[in-house]
Amino acid sequence: MAKTIWTLVEIEYGRPARSSLEVLSKAATLGRAEAIVLGAQAAEVAPMLREYGAAKVYVHADPAYDTYLTLPAVDTLSELLKTHQPDLLLFPTTYDARDIAARLNARHNLGLITDATDLQYEGDELRVTVPWGGENVVTATHPHGGPGIVLARPKAFSVEKVEGGNAEIETLNIALNGASQSIKILDRVEVASEGPALEEASIVVSGGRGLGKAENYKLVEELAAALGGAPGATRAIVDAGWLPYSYQVGQTGKTVKPTLYIACGISGAIQHLAGMKGSKYIVAINKDEHAPIFASADLGVVGDVLTILPQLTAEVKKRKAQ
Amino acid sequence: MKMYVCVKQIPDPNTVVSKLDPNTKRLVRSGVTLVLDPGDECTISAAIKLRDTLGDSELTAVCMGPAGAQEALRRALAMGVDRAILVTDPALAGSDALGTARVLAAVLKKEGADLIFCSTESTDGYTGMVPGAIAEFLGIAQLSFAREITVEGQKATIHRVTQAGYQIVEANLPAVVTIASGSFEAIYPTMKGIMSAKKKPFEQLSLADLGIEASQVGEAGARERVLAIGQAEARAAGQIIKDEGDAAQKIADFLQRYALL
Numbered sequence: 001m002a003k004t005i006w007t008l009v010e011i012e013y014g015r016p017a018r019s020s021l022e023v024l025s026k027a028a029t030l031g032r033a034e035a036i037v038l039g040a041q042a043a044e045v046a047p048m049l050r051e052y053g054a055a056k057v058y059v060h061a062d063p064a065y066d067t068y069l070t071l072p073a074v075d076t077l078s079e080l081l082k083t084h085q086p087d088l089l090l091f092p093t094t095y096d097a098r099d100i101a102a103r104l105n106a107r108h109n110l111g112l113i114t115d116a117t118d119l120q121y122e123g124d125e126l127r128v129t130v131p132w133g134g135e136n137v138v139t140a141t142h143p144h145g146g147p148g149i150v151l152a153r154p155k156a157f158s159v160e161k162v163e164g165g166n167a168e169i170e171t172l173n174i175a176l177n178g179a180s181q182s183i184k185i186l187d188r189v190e191v192a193s194e195g196p197a198l199e200e201a202s203i204v205v206s207g208g209r210g211l212g213k214a215e216n217y218k219l220v221e222e223l224a225a226a227l228g229g230a231p232g233a234t235r236a237i238v239d240a241g242w243l244p245y246s247y248q249v250g251q252t253g254k255t256v257k258p259t260l261y262i263a264c265g266i267s268g269a270i271q272h273l274a275g276m277k278g279s280k281y282i283v284a285i286n287k288d289e290h291a292p293i294f295a296s297a298d299l300g301v302v303g304d305v306l307t308i309l310p311q312l313t314a315e316v317k318k319r320k321a322q
Numbered sequence: 323m324k325m326y327v328c329v330k331q332i333p334d335p336n337t338v339v340s341k342l343d344p345n346t347k348r349l350v351r352s353g354v355t356l357v358l359d360p361g362d363e364c365t366i367s368a369a370i371k372l373r374d375t376l377g378d379s380e381l382t383a384v385c386m387g388p389a390g391a392q393e394a395l396r397r398a399l400a401m402g403v404d405r406a407i408l409v410t411d412p413a414l415a416g417s418d419a420l421g422t423a424r425v426l427a428a429v430l431k432k433e434g435a436d437l438i439f440c441s442t443e444s445t446d447g448y449t450g451m452v453p454g455a456i457a458e459f460l461g462i463a464q465l466s467f468a469r470e471i472t473v474e475g476q477k478a479t480i481h482r483v484t485q486a487g488y489q490i491v492e493a494n495l496p497a498v499v500t501i502a503s504g505s506f507e508a509i510y511p512t513m514k515g516i517m518s519a520k521k522k523p524f525e526q527l528s529l530a531d532l533g534i535e536a537s538q539v540g541e542a543g544a545r546e547r548v549l550a551i552g553q554a555e556a557r558a559a560g561q562i563i564k565d566e567g568d569a570a571q572k573i574a575d576f577l578q579r580y581a582l583l
């Protein structure tokens with residue numbers, strides 16, 4: 001029997017979010033993909049999902065989903081689960097979807113596997129691949145029958161367009177409970193940054209503790225600017241307060257898959273590797289020759305990052321000018 | 323106000339490459355240095371700061387773990403937390419995020435918590451699924467990924483991290499607040515703090531104290547099963563060079579070779 005897989009599709013600037021399309025594309029390869037789109041723009045977004053393999057789209061175009069976090073979506077998914085029996089709920093690992101998944105899991109005792117990089121069915125059994133601790137890969141499942149939740153790591157799956165998709169669109173007729181409108185978004189603030197966005201940049205230059213102190217992070221920014229890339233950071237220096245959270249690359253933080261990743265003074269903690277291992281080329285500079293980052297590097301340089309970075313920035317500028 | 327912070331003891335992420343035991347399929351905790359999760363240190367600091375701003379409030383750290391996890395709570399007390407509760411029980415081994423949340427929620431309900439702090443996720447498991455489940459079990463709001471928090475009367479307002487910046491989000495108390503790592507500077511325990519920690523109230527609870535059935539937690543209650551543990555595929559070994567004054571040249575050569583410049 002074909003499996004029915006639900007995905008929750010988030011909306012960004014009037015379009016389905018890329019991370020949602022990644023999981024929808026994957027769901028379409030596993031069985032019957034059904035998407036759930038919630039929010040004021042849901043009706044406009046729903047038809048767009050045909051192109052990405054959705055066989056059915058549930059739509060509820062209520063602006064309450066945009067104003068109130070988590071609970072309206074959890075209530076709606078709960079309602080749907082009363083009358084439908086999907087085999088799996090496959091969500092992207094985003095801020096909103098993580099909050100929704102955590103509550104939905106608790107409400108229905110579903111079972112929840114996070115940070116999946118792959119999944120497949122072997123017969124009836126779901127097999128979810130979860131990298132763990134750098135050295136291990138875990139294969140996990142929901143053993144209890146009934147739908148479980150899987151959160152997929154960003155960029156684990158590519159967005160695939162399909163020809164001639166023809167999803168049935170069902171408009172939900174659900175009255176949202178007033179009590180669910182309790183976590184209110186008062187305002188949204190976008191913080192503009194110079195250069196390309198970290199997640200989209202084809203070159204990322206990141207810094208870690210090896211930079212010694214916060215003031216030295218400018219060396220990373222200068223190299224990133226010279227290369228036309230984006231600067232990033234490890235959790236360690238974000239935790240230390242050198243930089244805001246938006247710079248963080250890692251399992252927590254952003255997953256990047258640039259063509260080139262330059263790790264400066266980064267030892268290579270598992271948490272960091274998880275966020276950048278998919279980079280095509282990795283260059284690492286670190287004074288400790290035993291740093292784990294070197295095991296992942298295409299080019300590893302054992303040396304002082306504070307000496308090498310300004311030299312490299314100058315060299316890049318010189319060669320680019322030629 | 324009755325404030326709480328949920329904390330976890332984990333293998334030291336700065337010195338231990340954490341491993342899974344292929345037999346038990348659990349995290350290897352023996353023979354490794356265990357510490358209070360560094361992410362929790364930021365969260366505790368955020369909670370202490372708010373407690374001191376609000377005044378007339380008490381901050382309690384709650385931890386589920388083996389008896390040895392009391393060390394993590396001692397550190398929380400030394401940082402400035404007022405009292406500590408450890409839930410420890412043999413039946414808890416192998417608990418998933420939901421089992422953990424069930425236990426912590428039972429403690430918080432019994433205590434009548436007004437405001438509950440958690441880290442966005444732990445630094446060993448990273449699921450981030452415990453705080454939202456606690457909020458669900460208690461039937462209260464969760465304010466997640468906070469990098470700033472203010473409380474006025476019965477209302478909490480946070481700056482919630484998003485991909486593009488942040489949202490300003492509010493909810494009525496009681497509520498669970500999760501703190502984004504890096505948003506608050508960790509407070510280091512002073513000698514005075516360490517000495518006074520020994521005299522602070524420390525309570526230990528078992529499952530029976532909380533009225534939770536053993537079948538709902540631990541491995542018995544887990545809704546996920548590990549089928550296999552394999553080795554991660556290693557990336558093909560690259561070239562390692564020592565800087566002899568020409569590293570910048572060599573890196574630039576590498577970038578040019580692969581058309582990255």
